[in-house]
Amino acid sequence: MPKTLVAYFSKSGHTKAIAETIARETSSTLHEITTAKQYPSTYIMTILESRKEFKHNEKPELTDAKIEDFSSYERIIIGFPVWFFTCPMAVVSWIEQYDFSGKEIYPFCTSGGSSCAKATEKIRELCPGANVHEGIKANKIDSETINEWLKK
């Protein structure tokens, strides 16, 4: 089993729950991506705040600790909620701290219906030296789905 990191951003807990399941099923290290700013508690205000970030390419400051042994991980699973059809800018902030060359990346998202396709493309742009596998929408997940996904 390749040494695996499951890193996730979650505003309201859905992605967090899926990331915990994936980390448990794959015996991986779990890492939460957190921001210095608190996103608003209401959906509509979060829409307005995140729209501003996308519009101005604002990458929020992170408060989670830098992963010192990042280079030792062969496989990185990155989870996030879909925001405006792509990954939140906090995920961009997180990715830009590391060198993903030679790594196997598996994106997953939770969403209200949108797929992970646009976010997968974005992650491919951000990690040119990595093998970025097709992301999956994982509003629910079980061990069989996880095993099949990570074989691809």
Ligand SMILES: Cc1cc2nc3c(=O)[nH]c(=O)nc-3n(C[C@H](O)[C@H](O)[C@H](O)COP(=O)(O)O)c2cc1C
């Ligand atoms: C700012 C914002 C933008 C969103 N944009 C989308 C979207 O484009 N497509 C979609 O299907 N769901 C969208 N959603 C819904 C979330 O992706 C969905 O509720 C997700 O499961 C929340 O995950 P979390 O609990 O880990 O934060 C959006 C939610 C927020 C707050």
